[in-house]
Amino acid sequence: MDISSLRNDFPTMRNNRGVYLDSACQSLRPDSVIEAILGYYNEYPSCGGRSVHAMGSRVSMAVDAAREALAGFFGTDDPDCYVFCKNATEALNTVAFGLSLKKGDTVVTTDSEHNSNHVPWLVLSEEKGTRRRYAKTTDEGELDMESFKESVEGGTKVVSIIHASNVTGCVMPVAEISEIAHDAGAKVIIDGAQAAPHMKVDLDKIDPDFYCLSMHKMLGPSGMGVLYGKSEELATLRPLSYGGGTVGLATYDSVKLTPAPEKFEAGLQDYAGIAGTKAALDYLSEAGMENVEAQDRKLMRQMVRETEDVKGLKLVGPSDPDRRSSVFSFNVDGLSPHDTALMLDNIDGIMIRSGLHCAHSFFEGKKIGGSARASVYLYNDAEDVSRFSSALRKAAEAFGR
Secondary structure, eight states: OOHHHHHTTOHHHHHOOSEEOBTTTOOOOOHHHHHHHHHHHHHOOOOTTTOOSHHHHHHHHHHHHHHHHHHHHTTOSOGGGEEEESOHHHHHHHHHHHSOOOTTOEEEEETTOOGGGTHHHHHHHHHHOOEEEEEOBOTTSOBOHHHHHHHHTTTEEEEEEESBOTTTOOBOOHHHHHHHHHHTTOEEEEEOTTTTTTSOOOHHHHOOSEEEEEGGGTTSOTTOEEEEEOHHHHHHOOOSOOSGGGEEEEOSSOEEEOOTTGGGOOSSOOHHHHHHHHHHHHHHHHHOHHHHHHHHHHHHHHHHHHHTTSTTEEEESOSSGGGSOSEEEEEETTBOHHHHHHHHHHHHOEEOEEEOTTOHHHHHHHTOOOEEEEEOOTTOOHHHHHHHHHHHHHHHHHHOO
């Protein structure tokens, strides 16, 4: 993977002298994705699955091609197991509220979840009387497997867990988790928002019942997410919304829904976003996910090495770069996370995230008041990391404690 050549595919890289290290929030987009989005509006801005004229048929073909690309990208056979939605948050909510859980049903998560895989279960416990258990993670954010095994004992209905943390970068052993959960009779939901952009994900091997992801983190359009579900699970899952393409036949007295995936895709879809999703998957496939993961690992090692002597630096997550994926969360003594982020932007145009990263319960449980977070992707290079490290050192020396 030629990083210098690859960077030229991204208009933001060509036109911005700053350093973008906020891909865990939202990635940049290559020309091919932008062109695919504009191509829909310029060439065939019509309705898929409804109109049979030439433009409508082209939309339907684009939707089918995107589902087929998803199946190939994630190592599964059936394109109809992929539902288009807004983001991983909507996908997780679709599953949580579509499973028809009842009072007393137990849901196991971890103490390190994103709000999108924490709050829906909290709401269900308040509204339906479901029970929640939390498997513990270590101080560095890695899953305590003994705690997990204890948590799933005793009639667990659902295990819902992150694949990779957007705070610590820790990658969970999801294939082992899935096997243990299934042996206990539980359905398995995986929040793959932070993992799918950065590593090869083979859903046949992992064997989840549901897998949720956001395309805006993996070179795709904002407002596009994907819900994968096994065909038998999607068949019984209740949709969140009804109408439009979800309806097979409706009378004054009854309704028959369309089969999955369409039964979950109410109303006119984001066809430009679907076209952009296909282009993003094609781009990542050509780059090779093994190469993407290797580049992330290389940059994480450099980032840890170049910042280990920064005054007052405290990492959130493992100090070993090989035990974290693409995120580098940290604090500097004497500086708030927001001040750190602003200083790096002012010093050398270094763009990072600061705050609680939509993982409030994690920070509350670890008694940490938030963090700054730098995150890398396939278009970042060694110079980006060196500029980050230099700016961070300057900020810490000038304003840290």
